[in-house]
Amino acid sequence: MYKIRISFIITILGLLFISYGCQHEEVPVSKEKNTASSKVKTLNIQPLEFQRVVGWIDDENILIQLKKEGKVTFDRLNVFTEKRHQIYETTHVISEVIISPNRDRFLIYSAKNKDKAALDVISMSGALLSTKEVQPQNIEFSWNRDDQDKMFLTTFDTNWNYQVFRWDIPTGNITKLNTSSPFVSWYSDNLFVFNQKSSPQKDRGDLYLEDMRDKAVKSLVVADVYQFAVSTNTLLTMEPSKEDKTMIYNFRTVGFESYYKYKAPRVYDELGTFFPFYDLNVEKETFLTFEPYESKKLKDHGSEFKLVKIDPKDKKTETILELTNNEPIMTSPNGRYCLYGYLFDQIIDLETKNIFYLIPHRDKMY
Template identity: 25%
Template sequence: MILLALFLVGCEQNEIENTEEKNPLVVDEEVLSVKTLKTSEENLRFVAGWLDDMNIAYVDHHDAEDRLQVFNLKTGGIHTIYTDASIISEVLIHRSKKQLLVKTSDTSTEANMTVIDTEGRVLDELTVDSSELEIQWNDAEASKLLISAFREDWSYQVFLYDMSEKSLEPIELTDPFPQWMGEDQLVYLEDTTIVKESLQTSERSELVTEVNRFHASSEQLVVEIPDEEQTRFTVLDANGEEKHSWQAEHPSETMEDVEFTDDDNIIMSTNLSSDDQDGMSTMVQVIDGEAIKRYDPEVEGGLLNCSPDGGTCLVGYRMDTLIDLETGGTTQWLQLNEVEPVIETAEAITEE
């Protein structure tokens, strides 16, 4: 009986220790075990973002090819959906999570864009003469792209590409970094003024002045406005009407990245550039247009990518850290070391 009791106690202790070694992730109020993706700095290109609430897309290099892969946080399964002999320099995931844009380049003066579905089937291809591209995908209409093509002297041309029409049309803008607002309207900076312009009618209107930077979605935008003492952040609707405003907590706090989870909720990362916190990032959540919840994930870099359900975000320069927005807890899902990357499994994207 004594030996049996000691055996049971030992089993219970092992079970507790094994549980503590797993990374917790809260999804739909259930605590799930998060698998860790282990690869090396040499093989990993970058993390692209969420495909759904459990699968993350990333790019690595293997056997002279770049691979667009999907990692399942629950099962640890890896599924390759696209490969290319050229270097994959960027992957955009459309807000619908049904299409991905893969950018590659064979020369320094040309860029290739390939649009695929989540199974890797090619939907469209386009080549643009450019030494550097900035691409904005329309959240409301997946067939439309804004493409800013830069030349070596940093002169530029902005194009509207319509996949359904296979048309590439130049647009004359004073700002090379326009953003979409709805299906056919653009917002961009002229000096420090945000201008909204219709692609159909060319009608222009000024939304707000004295702006440092901004992020836009289909129906709203977040702007950073300098103040006498500390920066002010403001959420505006599509007509420029203020929905919510708050002051930065730190004098050096500036907007880094923004996720619009829905019409009334946003997640924003900010950068702290003071001497004692240089490069560190903080996060602000605006809920129902009013409540503000702050997080300090203690990671460097303000990149931000949130799951479709808006409950979990990837943060950090590498987006290697998960943060649960309900609890503020963080866990590292991506581990970079000098070991061989995990062996690819035959599993496709595993659904809950």
């Protein structure tokens, strides 16, 4: 529920942000000097031109979103050499951009006008692979890791009524998926898992596996879970523990067997259990998340967390940062670096534990 809640807010703010612009709020973390081992550079990009980093293309290159002269451009940028190459440009108002699991293409969800929106799939070389016109609405996207030509689209209205659709990208066909939950994710080429709750406001539900080729095939995978995440080799379920003050990150095989459990303090807000941002690295099978120091009700989401790295295979945990802000994170494919912040305008070196700003920072502008 928290993920969808944040997605809805970010989508709405994204439209306003792109149309009118916004100022980046300073993050209260100390900036370390660049070291020769890291080679991460502050980029020669004007702060008003920069909009956000979309994500990693590979271990050195990121996809960045810029705006100037009434156009939005998407560039490939090497964070170590500053080499930059424009991939694509548009005059549309951007709502969402998502890189595919194998990172050879990306989806742009944008508004042509108040009545028309577009789903455009762009290759990393800049070719328009597919385009689909849709009505403007709040959409959650789930890309199929086994087949990049398939995607789930979950739409929500202002009353949180939902519909789930399967989009076949090459043909443009969008078909409704009759599922009893909006919390849906691909599990293989044709299998998907979903968290069925008695209502969207409930903290917990039951995780089911279903085959879209045969609706009769529906199996209970895990009962009583908060949330879940799927990678190539791991199913992560977030579950209650016996103590109300803690919760469990349960790492499971693709066959759903638990092989490591990590217990963390449980925090909550007015809407229920609160889940800090996290990233499940597919290639390295590691888990990065913000962890509260104690169980309590959150008054704000500021520097109440530490950033921890969990290796479920070796059953090891490492603290990366102390007293830091809970903001979005995304690790590089090799697991060495991590994009950080609501605009992904910072990089954390997970080995040296240094933080670097990708654009001139606010305290350096004047």
